[in-house]
Amino acid sequence: xxxxxxxxxxxxxxxxxxxxxxxxxxxxxxxxxxxxxxxxxxxxxxxxxxxxxxxxxxxxxxxxxxxxxxxxxxxxxxxxxxxxxxxxxxxxxxxxxxxxxxxxxxxxxxxxxxxxxxxxxxxxxxxxxxxxxxxxxxxxxxxxxxxxxxxxxxxxxxxxxxxxxxxxxxxxxxxxxxxxxxxxxxxxxxxxxxxxxxxxxxxxxxxxxxxxxxxxxxxxxxxxxxxxxxxxxxxxxxxxxxxxxxxxxxxxxxxxxxxxxxxxxx
Amino acid sequence: xxxxxxxxxxxxxxxxxxxxxxxxxxxxxxxxxxxxxxxxxxxxxxxxxxxxxxxxxxxxxxxxxxxxxxxxxxxxxxxxxxxxxxxxxxxxxxxxxxxxxxxxxxxxxxxxxxxxxxxxxxxxxxxxxxxxxxxxxxxxxxxxxxxxxxxxxxxxxxxxxxxxxxxxxxxxxxxxxxxxxxxxxxxxxxxxxxxxxxxxxxxxxxxxxxxxxxxxxxxxxxxxxxxxxxxxxxxxxxxxxxxxxxxxxxxxxxxxxxxxxxxxxxxxxxxxxxxxxxxxxxxxxxxxxxxxxxxxxxxxxxxxxxxxxxxxxxxxxxxxxxxxxxxxxxxxxxxxxxxxxxxxxxxxxxxxxxxxxxxxxxxxxxxxxxxxxxxxxxxxxxx
Numbered sequence: 001x002x003x004x005x006x007x008x009x010x011x012x013x014x015x016x017x018x019x020x021x022x023x024x025x026x027x028x029x030x031x032x033x034x035x036x037x038x039x040x041x042x043x044x045x046x047x048x049x050x051x052x053x054x055x056x057x058x059x060x061x062x063x064x065x066x067x068x069x070x071x072x073x074x075x076x077x078x079x080x081x082x083x084x085x086x087x088x089x090x091x092x093x094x095x096x097x098x099x100x101x102x103x104x105x106x107x108x109x110x111x112x113x114x115x116x117x118x119x120x121x122x123x124x125x126x127x128x129x130x131x132x133x134x135x136x137x138x139x140x141x142x143x144x145x146x147x148x149x150x151x152x153x154x155x156x157x158x159x160x161x162x163x164x165x166x167x168x169x170x171x172x173x174x175x176x177x178x179x180x181x182x183x184x185x186x187x188x189x190x191x192x193x194x195x196x197x198x199x200x201x202x203x204x205x206x207x208x209x210x211x212x213x214x215x216x217x218x219x220x221x222x223x224x225x226x227x228x229x230x231x232x233x234x235x236x237x238x239x240x241x242x243x244x245x246x247x248x249x250x251x252x253x254x255x256x257x258x259x260x261x262x263x264x265x266x
Numbered sequence: 267x268x269x270x271x272x273x274x275x276x277x278x279x280x281x282x283x284x285x286x287x288x289x290x291x292x293x294x295x296x297x298x299x300x301x302x303x304x305x306x307x308x309x310x311x312x313x314x315x316x317x318x319x320x321x322x323x324x325x326x327x328x329x330x331x332x333x334x335x336x337x338x339x340x341x342x343x344x345x346x347x348x349x350x351x352x353x354x355x356x357x358x359x360x361x362x363x364x365x366x367x368x369x370x371x372x373x374x375x376x377x378x379x380x381x382x383x384x385x386x387x388x389x390x391x392x393x394x395x396x397x398x399x400x401x402x403x404x405x406x407x408x409x410x411x412x413x414x415x416x417x418x419x420x421x422x423x424x425x426x427x428x429x430x431x432x433x434x435x436x437x438x439x440x441x442x443x444x445x446x447x448x449x450x451x452x453x454x455x456x457x458x459x460x461x462x463x464x465x466x467x468x469x470x471x472x473x474x475x476x477x478x479x480x481x482x483x484x485x486x487x488x489x490x491x492x493x494x495x496x497x498x499x500x501x502x503x504x505x506x507x508x509x510x511x512x513x514x515x516x517x518x519x520x521x522x523x524x525x526x527x528x529x530x531x532x533x534x535x536x537x538x539x540x541x542x543x544x545x546x547x548x549x550x551x552x553x554x555x556x557x558x559x560x561x562x563x564x565x566x567x568x569x570x571x572x573x574x575x576x577x578x579x580x581x582x583x584x585x586x587x588x589x590x591x592x593x594x595x596x597x598x599x600x601x602x603x604x605x606x607x608x609x610x611x612x613x614x615x616x617x618x619x620x621x622x623x624x625x626x627x628x629x630x631x632x633x634x635x636x637x638x639x640x641x642x643x644x645x646x647x648x649x
Contacts, residue, residue: 081474081476093468108273
């Protein structure tokens, strides 16, 4: 374990971070230093490098060049993983195992074996009445909640959430964000990736990311002001160097098609 | 290495299989059913009497004498019935075609004391199967031809160094089948389990925890080692069950009878199968890297399993293989498991036997090699 970071030392840090997959530059020179205790939104179209950046910070991939640090410790570092929680884009749970078996398995790998603590994390996602249900019999939203409980049961101080609200109904989405804010209030640092702009306002700070670059960073209000628009979609496109015309609706569409075009190019 | 994390992986694998009755059936019921079927086929094959006719085409008195002696000598052989109604070549050939005869011994027209040429005629549709009658016929022939002067036929005693002269094909196959099944099922189940970790996103999640690759491989080995242990115990109890091995308990006697003779220590045999199975766990993890779907895991069967069945000494001794294939057979783990199992179960060798120690040593080496390979591929990055 590394020494405790000094006050306000960045919880998440990237220095000239690059990751190439053959000719593809998934992360192409990212520099950032994010102080702890806040919710950071990672926004960008599909294929912009969000997941690769999270995998580098979570120690699941090693950088082609540059550095990734979490809580002052250079990643990948296996001991440091005990302080990190990672909710993957897919649910990443075992369908034939029950809710309790899934949770206690992942928690045990993190060294968390306290039954009361596990029960508490199931209560937070309202699955405490479902402990014996096999995961394959849960609804999609319940599986997402179980996946989140598995990422948080060991009380991590840094939490990566890769598109946590995809396929989640609006009521549950509100619950998820309330929970994220409680975690941040408790001192945890959250990095939440999304390609849905209307979630962005719930973050303390945003990073617009495209083609492996950070286009802009700031609070939602700051980014709106700098782009001179009320819409985060329009702001994203302005920072991306595109000049949308017409209403916000058209901008939303062009953002979506722009993302699709980028994917086809790859 | 953290024992708690290894235990967590082990418990998870056991829990997953407990929830999967079909895989459990594959592990425990399928080998017993297949061995029972094999036993049934092999034993009923032996009980069918081969129908043989002796056809004397020579006018020579020596020929007649040999033919008469031959017919009575053959009649005395177990499993052979002599059909004395056949008198000419055309009838004999027709009866072969109608499957009313299995073999015709022909003393040709030029047969004499000086020219003891004898023809064995079979149908030829299944040369291997038909050949199974021939040794008994040859035995009778030798006696009859040698003593055509009229002296008493010599009696032929059979003896073997190991096992029993009455040993059936089943006796020599059964111990080996145990090892082969363990290898096959453990490989398939690990390969698919690990592939599902890769494609289901759970491996990504595992690697985001502080668990190490060695702990994952060890946890998997323990989990599948547990099921391999149960499988081998059940299959061995079934195969050896009719023997007086009190520790394994009696197994209901089936009509085809599985009283396979063994004088070896089942624990040493189990040790061989376990080490073989541990190699299969790691091989399954390693090869799951090269598959994207469950179907692609099954595609490894003809590449990994079938050649080992053909070359590993399961059907033919290694020494009888073509020169080019012998070195191939000597790098296959199943070869050493089969040799070790035969040494232990048929020859009664124990851990003081150099051959058994060599087999075990090679199996440990192969397992260790694949453990390293498997651990190396777990973190393979997907672009």
